[in-house]
Amino acid sequence: MNKTATDNNSTILKFSLLASAFLFLTLIAWSFSGPLVSGYDSTFHMSNIWCARGSRPGICENISTINEVTRADVPAVLASESKNKMFNAELSDTSRKSPFYSIMNLFVSKNATESVILIRMFNSFLASLIFFALLYFGNFKSRVAVISSWTFTITPIIVSTLWQLNPRSWGYLSVMSSWALLYIALNDGESKKFRKICLWTAFVFSVLLAFTSRMDASFFCIFTCGIVLLIHLLSNNFLKTKTVGMVAIISLPAFLLLRIFSSSVQWYTQFSFNSIFSNRQTLFVLVHLPENIAHSLGLGLRYTELGPNSLGIFGIVLFSISISSWLKEGNAIQMTATTAIFAFMLLSMFQIAFYWPEANQASGVYVAALLTVCLGVASVYSHKQIYFPSTMNQKAIVILLISACHALTLYSKFDWSVRASVANDSYTKLSLNGGWWWNSPIGPNIVFLVGAIAFPAWLVVSWSVVPQIPTEVSS
Numbered sequence: 434m435n436k437t438a439t440d441n442n443s444t445i446l447k448f449s450l451l452a453s454a455f456l457f458l459t460l461i462a463w464s465f466s467g468p469l470v471s472g473y474d475s476t477f478h479m480s481n482i483w484c485a486r487g488s489r490p491g492i493c494e495n496i497s498t499i500n501e502v503t504r505a506d507v508p509a510v511l512a513s514e515s516k517n518k519m520f521n522a523e524l525s526d527t528s529r530k531s532p533f534y535s536i537m538n539l540f541v542s543k544n545a546t547e548s549v550i551l552i553r554m555f556n557s558f559l560a561s562l563i564f565f566a567l568l569y570f571g572n573f574k575s576r577v578a579v580i581s582s583w584t585f586t587i588t589p590i591i592v593s594t595l596w597q598l599n600p601r602s603w604g605y606l607s608v609m610s611s612w613a614l615l616y617i618a619l620n621d622g623e624s625k626k627f628r629k630i631c632l633w634t635a636f637v638f639s640v641l642l643a644f645t646s647r648m649d650a651s652f653f654c655i656f657t658c659g660i661v662l663l664i665h666l667l668s669n670n671f672l673k674t675k676t677v678g679m680v681a682i683i684s685l686p687a688f689l690l691l692r693i694f695s696s697s698v699q700w701y702t703q704f705s706f707n708s709i710f711s712n713r714q715t716l717f718v719l720v721h722l723p724e725n726i727a728h729s730l731g732l733g734l735r736y737t738e739l740g741p742n743s744l745g746i747f748g749i750v751l752f753s754i755s756i757s758s759w760l761k762e763g764n765a766i767q768m769t770a771t772t773a774i775f776a777f778m779l780l781s782m783f784q785i786a787f788y789w790p791e792a793n794q795a796s797g798v799y800v801a802a803l804l805t806v807c808l809g810v811a812s813v814y815s816h817k818q819i820y821f822p823s824t825m826n827q828k829a830i831v832i833l834l835i836s837a838c839h840a841l842t843l844y845s846k847f848d849w850s851v852r853a854s855v856a857n858d859s860y861t862k863l864s865l866n867g868g869w870w871w872n873s874p875i876g877p878n879i880v881f882l883v884g885a886i887a888f889p890a891w892l893v894v895s896w897s898v899v900p901q902i903p904t905e906v907s908s
Contacts, residue, residue: 460557462884468870582809604650607643608802728797738849
């Protein structure tokens with residue numbers, strides 16, 4: 434390896450480490466932004482974590498199953514209860530209980546606050562570690578694809594979830610990274626053996642995050658990684674069209690067999706022609722699919738602690754401009770792959786919304802990570818060298834707008850945490866001091882500023898990994 438290559442590798446290592454550090458600081462700020470009961474179904478997920486190893490005094494007590502519903506007593510602080518010491522919470526069905534809960538249980542102690550903070554910090558570290566692997570091991574095309582796709586889809590939903598005790602945090606991270614790590618590994622060229630081992634280990638680890646957290650995330654990873662693998666095999670003449678057909682024929686009975694023995698697979702893949710074509714709900718779900726997808730970028734989603742809908746307007750516009758810049762004059766492979774993943778996302782959202790068991794409308798946050806994959810795939814298989822944002826002015830505008838949106842959604846989270854009794858989105862005072870869930874001499878103003886500054890720093894450093902105006906696109 435010559436001196437120029439060595440210097441370039443050293444520079445990439447420094448920028449990758451620095452970018453990951455700023456992402457970690459951003460997620461740590463989010464980790465302290467809300468109380469223990471913070472996020473979607475937080476009490477339910479924490480209860481399952483606390484009871485993952487059965488009954489333990491002061492942690493999980495009196496586990497019982499009545500009418501096929503399992504309940505247990507967990508610390509009352511996990512449900513924002515102050516009257517009693519313990520709170521009776523419902524637990525997940527044993528057949529659908531995620532290994533995520535058992536893994537997170539390793540951090541649980543009788544100090545509930547300390548346990549929650551440790552888990553949030555651990556999840557923040559995992560996200561930063563995966564992002565480092567994506568930058569450091571990648572080539573030019575994959576780095577641009579990863580940075581671009583994460584930039585335009587991370588706010589406000591994904592960044593407010595990656596650190597949470599919700600299994601969806603691992604699901605998001607896995608779907609966002611596994612396809613890219615597989616692409617990098619398949620196109621790694623003649624790297625040293627140790628580097629290849631690290632790269633494939635990172636890929637396997639990212640896939641396991643999905644298979645140990647959520648079944649839907651597992652399906653998403655299988656499909657997106659399958660697209661990347663199929664394109665690689667066809668592009669390198671490892672597969673013929675007839676071979677692909679044979680694999681598809683063999684895969685169908687294998688899937689049907691798996692569906693028979695797995696209740697989770699049955700639930701996520703339930704389908705009835707009679708229900709779809711005779712149910713008036715079908716038209717309702719189809720009409721609202723675009724709205725559901727827009728939820729992933731914050732538009733129309735009334736998560737009261739994540740800020741106004743204007744965030745979603747900026748998110749939709751910037752995402753549309755970015756993916757359009759890649760798809761303009763697109764090639765056959767790029768267009769086919771992007772269309773396939775987008776169609777899969779629509780089908781998945783339809784499946785979720787049509788069989789949604791609750792009275793409220795299904796949210797598109799469940800497919801948010803697929804938007805990241807759509808943009809990433811459109812980028813990585815593009816033959817274009819000029820994209821949005823590729824100039825200094827474009828990057829400055831993008832970073833400014835997205836950072837402002839991030840600062841507002843993070844502020845809204847802190848405001849909800851500090852002044853939960855005040856009407857949401859009222860923003861009565863600029864200062865966040867005056868009451869916080871975490872008893873610490875460091876006030877919420879300081880933590881908010883750390884997160885608000887670390888996020889644009891993460892974007893600036895990340896975009897610095899790729900050249901300002903690309904002169905050569907490596908494969």
